[in-house]
Amino acid sequence: MGEKIVIFDTTLRDGEQSPGASMNVEEKLRVAKQLEKLNVDVIEAGFPMASDGDFEAVEAISKAIEGCEIAALARADITDIDRAWGAVRYAKRPRIHTFIATSDIHLRHKLKKTREQVLEDVVRAVSHAKGYTENVEFSTEDATRSDLEYLCRVIEVAIEAGATTINIPDTVGYTIPSEFSRIIRTIKERVPNIDKATISVHCHNDLGLAVANSLAAIESGARQAECTINGIGERAGNASLEEIVMTIRVRKDLLDFYTDIHTEQIFPVSRLVSTITGMVVQPNKAVVGTNAFAHEAGIHQDGILKEKTTYEIMTPESVGIPKSSLVLGKHSGRHAFREKLGELGYELSSAELDVAFKRFKKVADQKKVVYDEDIMTIVEDEIFRVPDKYKLININVQSGTVTIPTATVQMEVDGKLVQDAGFGDGPVDAALKTIQHITNSKSRLVRFAVAAITGGTDAQGEVTVGIEEDGQTTIGQGASTDIIIASAKAYINALNKLEYRKKRLQGL
Ligand code: KIV
Ligand code: ZN
Numbered sequence: 394m395g396e397k398i399v400i401f402d403t404t405l406r407d408g409e410q411s412p413g414a415s416m417n418v419e420e421k422l423r424v425a426k427q428l429e430k431l432n433v434d435v436i437e438a439g440f441p442m443a444s445d446g447d448f449e450a451v452e453a454i455s456k457a458i459e460g461c462e463i464a465a466l467a468r469a470d471i472t473d474i475d476r477a478w479g480a481v482r483y484a485k486r487p488r489i490h491t492f493i494a495t496s497d498i499h500l501r502h503k504l505k506k507t508r509e510q511v512l513e514d515v516v517r518a519v520s521h522a523k524g525y526t527e528n529v530e531f532s533t534e535d536a537t538r539s540d541l542e543y544l545c546r547v548i549e550v551a552i553e554a555g556a557t558t559i560n561i562p563d564t565v566g567y568t569i570p571s572e573f574s575r576i577i578r579t580i581k582e583r584v585p586n587i588d589k590a591t592i593s594v595h596c597h598n599d600l601g602l603a604v605a606n607s608l609a610a611i612e613s614g615a616r617q618a619e620c621t622i623n624g625i626g627e628r629a630g631n632a633s634l635e636e637i638v639m640t641i642r643v644r645k646d647l648l649d650f651y652t653d654i655h656t657e658q659i660f661p662v663s664r665l666v667s668t669i670t671g672m673v674v675q676p677n678k679a680v681v682g683t684n685a686f687a688h689e690a691g692i693h694q695d696g697i698l699k700e701k702t703t704y705e706i707m708t709p710e711s712v713g714i715p716k717s718s719l720v721l722g723k724h725s726g727r728h729a730f731r732e733k734l735g736e737l738g739y740e741l742s743s744a745e746l747d748v749a750f751k752r753f754k755k756v757a758d759q760k761k762v763v764y765d766e767d768i769m770t771i772v773e774d775e776i777f778r779v780p781d782k783y784k785l786i787n788i789n790v791q792s793g794t795v796t797i798p799t800a801t802v803q804m805e806v807d808g809k810l811v812q813d814a815g816f817g818d819g820p821v822d823a824a825l826k827t828i829q830h831i832t833n834s835k836s837r838l839v840r841f842a843v844a845a846i847t848g849g850t851d852a853q854g855e856v857t858v859g860i861e862e863d864g865q866t867t868i869g870q871g872a873s874t875d876i877i878i879a880s881a882k883a884y885i886n887a888l889n890k891l892e893y894r895k896k897r898l899q900g901l
């Protein structure tokens with residue numbers, strides 16, 4: 394079985410730093426609950442100094458989650474650490490994660506500090522955090538571009554001051570596996586008190602090597618891996634949790650380690666993160682992409698039918714992909730629907746179930762078969778929406794080769810019926826412009842993406858819309874068998890989220 398690798402999930406902190414991936418407090422709580430089911434060891438819930446929203450999310454997650462350690466990030470700065478503790482102190486097992494850069498590039502250009510000054514900051518910060526909790530992690534930002542001798546000195550000093558986990562980030566995704574192995578081995582050899590701390594790694598994916606580098610570090614002595622669901626994160630993202638975990642599991646013949654991850658929860662959490670952030674998982678993404686278990690070539694299909702292991706190194710069920718993708722139809726009843734929801738990781742109250750079931754019946758009337766993906770979209774659409782200021786009542790759009798695309802839209806704004814009509818460059822443009830006119834929104838569209846959730850011309854289309862106003866970005870989603878309706882719903886969802894966020898910022 395070998396040694397345990399601690400899985401530190403930073404989807405809610407580094408993952409949320411992906412451009413456009415911001416989540417509100419409720420959404421973060423939903424992801425945290427799913428991460429608890431996945432059984433990650435540590436959830437990094439946010440960076441409380443970064444914003445009031447981050448503070449609130451860390452506090453809420455600390456209060457709600459009991460099965461995982463909760464970490465809060467702070468710069469190596471007293472005010473930051475106080476703020477982090479203020480949010481994470483409610484956790485059953487809190488962790489303060491403090492960091493400072495150690496590379497000369499960062500010291501010279503960003504921090505404008507000498508190496509000696511940084512050493513002093515490390516001691517001050519770690520000792521201060523230690524005053525709050527035994528569980529202190531210290532990160533040497535940009536470690537892989539730091540002078541190795543200095544890096545070892547910083548680590549030694551941090552452990553002396555009380556750090557129990559030392560994280561070695563490849564902040565800019567610069568290292569390669571052989572070099573990273575050497576760095577970890579050198580730290581183990583040269584830092585005299587290294588046995589008093591767990592070595593952690595945190596790899597970014599700028600050269601597509603984040604998972605390979607993390608695994609190389611584990612083979613060289615790291616015992617904690619920092620990672621995110623679907624590999625989301627700053628720039629090209631972080632090491633993907635599902636890839637690290639499944640490699641350790643599938644190649645246990647070579648990697649004498651284990652994790653406590655409940656791997657059958659991987660797919661539900663991947664889908665949830667993708668839905669909430671609007672970051673679509675690429676079809677050929679390892680482990681969780683829609684093509685990850687699809688066999689196209691005749692020779693492969695023949696092999697799979699004869700013996701699965703010919704072309705499958707892990708089963709779809711082992712990562713939580715439901716056995717068959719074709720399940721419910723218009724004759725399916727409430728009982729089967731509830732069972733399916735359970736399989737997909739949803740626990741709904743009976744009132745919520747009523748709402749979702751009604752919509753399911755509508756979809757089932759329009760489509761011959763209702764796939765798992767359709768059901769997940771129905772639940773997201775009907776149940777987990779933010780309180781609506783704007784509601785779509787009716788929409789009609791005319792377009793064609795000779796008609797100027799025209800939309801007539803009826804909406805409820807704060808419960809009052811409002812209607813308008815407008816033109817556009819195409820049917821979607823006409824619909825969105827008319828909605829913008831009705832809501833008087835000053836926001837601008839920063840993202841528009843359409844995906845067919847399932848195959849066939851009767852597929853449900855899922856539209857993702859990103860809008861921005863005064864530096865606030867929100868992502869909205871909408872689904873329908875009609876792409877214009879899906880677009881209108883997605884846009885209205887983004888507008889509702891924006892209104893909701895504005896209210897929260899005003900403390901309402
Ligand atoms: O990439 C990085 O260096 C980080 C640290 C804050 C751990 O995210
Ligand atoms: Zn990072």
